[in-house]
Amino acid sequence: RKAEALAIKFIAQLLKERGWGVERVKKHQEWSGKYCPHRVLDEGRWNEVKAAIAAELKSLGGKSTTSTNPTSSSPSPSSAANGSLKSKVDSLRFYSKPSWEDKDVVGTVNKGIGFPTVVEKVKVGTAYQYKVKNSKGATYYITASDKYVDVTGSIKTSSSAPKTASTSSNSSSIKSVGKIKIVGVSSAAIVMDKPDRNSSKNIGTVKLGSTVSISGSVKGKNNSKGYWEVIYNGKRGYISGQFGSKI
Template identity: 50%
Template sequence: MAKASDYLIALDDGHGIGTAGKRTPYIKSIGRQIHENEFNEKVTYYLKAELERCGFRTLLSAPTDEDTPLKARTGIANSMGAHALVSNHYNAFDGKFDGPGKDAEGHSLHIYFNDKNDRRLAESIAKYLRQGTKQVYRGIIEQNLHMTREFNGPAVLIENGFMDNEREALLMINEDFQRETAREQAKGICDFFGVTYVASSGGGNVVTPPKKEVKGVSTDKGDAGKRLESIYKGAEGLDFYSRPTFNDAYRAGKLKYGYGFPTIIRKLSVEGAYMYEVKNSRGHVYYVTAAPEYVKVEGGGGSTGSGASTSTRSSSGGPVAIGEITITGVSNSAIIQDRPDRMNSKNISTISKGSTIPVTGSVKGVNSSSGYWEVIHNGKRAYITGEFGRYKAY
């Protein structure tokens, strides 16, 4: 039986909450329209919890409420070495309710042309979706879609129903349907990778994504532009999140002692505590506690508080790691280069197969179809060919 932790699954929740047109017609029985992302987001986070309970690692390709560009979504999934991608959507036909028996209905799974791995993943998921809530099964459809075309691995885009079918539209805000859909998709993903599905034991492991209204309120931009570092020495690391919340469903990764983010955007009041909204070297935004016993601020004379522990990293504005890569795909060792161009760079060192090295992100560079990992070598930026590293977030 395969080991689930060997696999990273990229999860995509489709469009942002405010994307134009991505909503149902007005529904008289509830007095409003339903945004597509109200369903997509919750199913994605329930699926995240399902997969992590089974042992998989997960990655959110669009972790904010904004409509993340398609290129950015597949870009982060590819750069972090995801082994599969699942994108959840809700379909539409003519944008109006025509009445029972007249509206389009049902779910479908969309893959790229002639991709055997896409099809195998779609078939594995469809097997369980067809066993759930009674819906018309519209089949597996080959289409030229960015998410399935540009991802470097098995990918499927799932249309879970029609927004302009009133019965299916109301399923979008039905929590039982949301959880059932996530569970069925998780079972299919487990089958695809040969992993045993682990059912929920109930009780304390229930995941409830926070409502859209629960957001941080900006209270202080005094530390904007400064650098944040973790001073927490616990072996488990310091959690950071994809949204302004301390809900574990939105945990994006962990910071080791001495590592952090190069740019603070602002300080927020969140759930009775404070968080920093921060940005990494690739421009991705995250949220981390602002408690002075866990983090310190450097640069421009700012600090989260006196007496903060001394970091193992300098405060000179050097590179900040967001994770690490394990060297794979080589016979003995990979070359560490001084620039992202393996044909025109200086080889400054090597790193053995199976070893790990901290990374700040990935870059396209030149002369490599897999791009390059930007790594930290002797405190400075260096580069390793993308295909030779397997990423793990802190």
């Protein structure tokens, strides 16, 4: 893993030069949806890699976290909005559209991190989400529960929240043909929304040694070992073939 070690040193040096903390480091997947860095994700080592970057940054005398005002004095593309948001917990999911579906998850934010702009509060199903924007003006949606987020400013509630079509599937329509045991990973195997690790989205993980029901296997794309078609939270998902052993 020489290339990985060099990348960790390079990223830590960039963070130090800019006065940023390790929370600024994001997966390519969070921005484009591309399954990248695929080896780290396959092996469930993303948090391990971030910890290594944090340790390297500390050894260089850099900051472990970004200052409370990391943005420049120039206004963001959505500076006209009235609020900002921070997560109260680690790994809080945010979505590409007003939805609670796993397939619409774009990424996660950790405690103390969030979005500089809250546009409005919208009703999604029986609960609420905030429509938010990041520093580049990209729009996302995140839970509005005060149990999970802390919001400052005056936020309007939309009276005409966009509606999403129901895409939930009935687990009884997916027939199990057996189970696999998760093997060959450091901590967990990634569950993808389609059998193509270069263009899929991460919809969850299954821990090393755990078992999961399967509905079959498919060749898919970009993996010579193919993929297990698994039943994850009552829905179809896909795990790289090399990380499951049929039992």
